[in-house]
Amino acid sequence: MVSAKILDLDIVNNRIVIGNLAITDIVEKYGSPLFAYRAESIRRRISVIKDAIKYPRLQLSYAVRANPALAILRLLYREGLNVSGASIGEVMAAFKACFPPHQILAVADLLTDSEMEFCYDRNVHLSFGSIDSIVRFGMRHRGKKIVLRIRPSEPENNEIIWNDIFGIKPDALDEAIKAVGEYGLGVFGIHVSDTMETNDAKRLGGTLETIFTIAQRFEELTYVNVGGGFGVALRAEDPEFDIYGFGEILTKRMNTFAAKVRKPITLVAEPGRYLVSDSGYLFMKVIALRDHGKIKRAVVDASTYNLPDIRLQNRYYEIGNASNPEAEPVSIVISGCGTDGGDCFTPAPREVADVRVGDILAVRSTGTFAMGYTGFFNMRPRPAEIMLEEGRERLIRKRETIDDLLRNQNW
DSSP: OEEEEETTEEEETTEEEETTEEHHHHHHHHOSSEEEEEHHHHHHHHHHHHHHOOOSSEEEEEEGGGOOOHHHHHHHHHTTOEEEESSHHHHHHHHHTTOOGGGEEEEGGGSOHHHHHHHHHTTOEEEEOSHHHHHHHHHHSTTOEEEEEEOOOOOOTTOOOSSOOSSBOGGGHHHHHHHHHHTTOEEEEEEEOSBOOOOOHHHHHHHHHHHHHHHTTOTTOOEEEEEEOOOOOOSTTOOOOOHHHHHHHHHHHHHHHHHHHTSOOEEEEEOTHHHHGGGEEEEEEEEEEEEETTEEEEEESOOTTSSTHHHHSOOOOOEEESSSTTSOEEEEEEEOSSSOTTOBSSSSOEEEEOOOTTOEEEEEOOSSSSTTTOOOGGGOOOOEEEEEETTEEEEEEOOOOHHHHHHTOOO
């Protein structure tokens, strides 16, 4: 009998369950740490997005970097999505997941010349977000059609872009168009490199206005990719992304643009982690309890190297005790197992149901920018991954071993 909910999951007999599967039983079978993804969560998000964006010629696309698990890519292929890749590895993952070339978009300005040729020879569409990449391609393939990758807005509120190399800015657009013309290239698509990850309707409307103003300059245009990364809450106080508000603004603006250019234009949106993030959970085992003065710490067998967003973006993750969820909460810091003073899942104490050695903790919303970023600091092998679907679980990536880490090394 369900007694409560936590982490968007049910509590049954003082255990957190996913469908009819207790998390503790899942971990007993597959080991810890472990990433798990709910297929129905991804499908539900796809349905919500399509309901919110009512433009008739809508195509959803997924950035492989968000989570390159082949099982997730295969699910998205079956749901009719396209994909974009920023490396040959991501393009090859898309091929492996059965995406045909015309459903793959490769970011050319992040590729070497040989990698660009690899994609071109296989009819993969190429997106160009730098003048030099346009020139390099144009010198070899005069008269071909390309996608132009733009960045329509600058960061606000003194936000810092650590690697400011993505997309052609408005002040460089004329130079890009000149390079396109010099090599007789045709621009059949606009691809926005900015994230739409904002809940601010005013900012969103302004960004879209810039996008469609730029798009009007290309007569051969067949689609506009407005980018993505629809907002997810990075911190506890952040609001949920208003997908229906976003969809209303985007649909209205796209209808206006299509009427102005008087031809059918496809709208492409990249939901990014909004699509997959909430489908994922990280399960990890408590291996020790330690008191440091007034602060109680639980040490787990996972590391924040499994969830780099904690450090990179100060990401807040909900954490629950899957083994003892109905116990009285205690104030505790969850520490990782890395020899790194910053390896804490909760930099400040967090209220979690009473934690014991051997308990399994569940971390919510780990479906994106987690396993794809995971390294092997301290020579700790990467976790296994499973997919949960229709009341069953299946292994989709084996747990890495120490032998795997040593296999390609010589001495």
